[in-house]
Amino acid sequence: MPCTNPHSRTLDETQLTNLSRHQMHEHGRHKCCQCAYNSGYDQGFALQESIRLDIDALGDSQAGADGRHRSVHQAFALGYSHGIRDYINQ
Template identity: 80%
Template sequence: MHEHGRHKCCLCAYNQGYEQGFQLSENPRLVIDDLGDSQAHLDGRHKSVHQAFALGYSHGIRDFINQ
């Protein structure tokens, strides 16, 4: 799992999660192959795309409820 998603774009993962959360997807799924490569340097590389996706998903649900 450590290598799965490494060097992938966390912002892309967040956006993917946000869209699914906002649509109230009952089966959220992170599609790592759809993510772009990370262009970040030391401050952004090796961050968890899984955590970014989960955060985006929860923010999407929050924003759906608050619209």
């Protein structure tokens, strides 16, 4: 079942499959990498210095298109990096 949260930005499958496999039960299992990416992106674009990945706020997902079994931590970090890049290049 895919995540039902809206995603303002969506990673393509290539970027999702490059994320590490990650199945730690209390640290992002079956959570949406697209949600994590968007959270990181928004914080990066805002140049937030105290960043936070709120795993409980991420959508639940069992779908491959949402980065099933991939690291939400890496998706968040990638989003943060892309957000900073886009802020600098605007």
